[in-house]
Amino acid sequence: MNNIIPHTFHVTREDRNKLKGHASFVVWFTGLSGSGKSTLANMVEKRLFEKGVHTFSLDGDNVRGGLNKNLGFSREDREENLRRIAEVAKLIVDSGSLVIASFISPLASDRAFVKDIIGVQDFVEVFVNTPLEICEQRDVKGLYKKARAGEIKNFTGIDAPYEAPRFSDIEVKTDLEDLELSVERIVNYLNTKLEINRNE
Numbered sequence: 785m786n787n788i789i790p791h792t793f794h795v796t797r798e799d800r801n802k803l804k805g806h807a808s809f810v811v812w813f814t815g816l817s818g819s820g821k822s823t824l825a826n827m828v829e830k831r832l833f834e835k836g837v838h839t840f841s842l843d844g845d846n847v848r849g850g851l852n853k854n855l856g857f858s859r860e861d862r863e864e865n866l867r868r869i870a871e872v873a874k875l876i877v878d879s880g881s882l883v884i885a886s887f888i889s890p891l892a893s894d895r896a897f898v899k900d901i902i903g904v905q906d907f908v909e910v911f912v913n914t915p916l917e918i919c920e921q922r923d924v925k926g927l928y929k930k931a932r933a934g935e936i937k938n939f940t941g942i943d944a945p946y947e948a949p950r951f952s953d954i955e956v957k958t959d960l961e962d963l964e965l966s967v968e969r970i971v972n973y974l975n976t977k978l979e980i981n982r983n984e
């Protein structure tokens with residue numbers, strides 16, 4: 785490989801985890817636009833942050849507006865978008881922080897390579913399972929209306945695919961479960977993983 789020889793640093797991820805007092809990993813929210821990824825991610829981050837967990841959120845606002853602003857929504861661009869995000873998430877995990885990532889990540893193969901880059905032991909998948917009809921009714925950003933009118937092409941759920949995960953660590957049905965309860969379930973799951981690793 786092009787003469788790149790990794791340097792060994794004295795301070796390790798384990799040292800950083802010890803200093804911060806908890807394990808680090810990635811919580812990956814996947815779901816349609818308007819399913820509730822950002823809403824849930826925001827609330828989960830706030831709850832954990834208030835308990836002293838070092839967190840960092842990655843989502844469209846801080847990634848597609850900067851690092852990935854040269855990318856659109858073709859299949860190739862979505863893959864490159866997610867590849868870069870996974871690499872960044874992995875670096876943040878190495879820094880000792882909990883990453884909260886919210887991306888549509890529409891295909892099973894997308895989520896598989898993201899998981900592969902991050903590492904299976906550091907990846908928790910949350911499937912925000914909201915039916916397309918509900919997302920479309922919410923139409924938080926008015927994008928479904930534009931997609932139906934043909935003003936946006938390749939819109940996930942309309943003329944681009946979303947493959948629902950078959951096995952997620954956590955599944956949230958936002959049309960059936962109270963928001964607070966969903967947040968509680970996710971936080972409880974993450975607390976266990978943060979604690980288990982802390983005692984290792």
Ligand SMILES: Nc1ncnc2c1ncn2[C@@H]1O[C@H](COP(=O)(O)OS(=O)(=O)O)[C@@H](OP(=O)(O)O)[C@H]1O
Binds near residue numbers: 848887
């Ligand atoms: N064509 C098309 N399809 C889907 N979504 C679109 C599209 N164009 C713009 N948007 C807006 O971009 C947000 C999704 O970006 P992601 O980086 O999460 O997508 S992906 O994982 O690369 O598929 C998504 O944000 P969320 O609504 O928060 O999911 C949309 O607001």
Ligand SMILES: Nc1ncnc2c1ncn2[C@@H]1O[C@H](COP(=O)(O)OP(=O)(O)O)[C@@H](O)[C@H]1O
Binds near residue numbers: 823
């Ligand atoms: N149980 C729920 N979980 C998450 N969002 C919900 C829920 N019920 C209603 N909503 C609403 O659905 C919308 C989801 O938007 P958002 O979080 O931006 O979705 P996404 O990030 O997936 O595009 C918000 O207006 C939110 O208030």
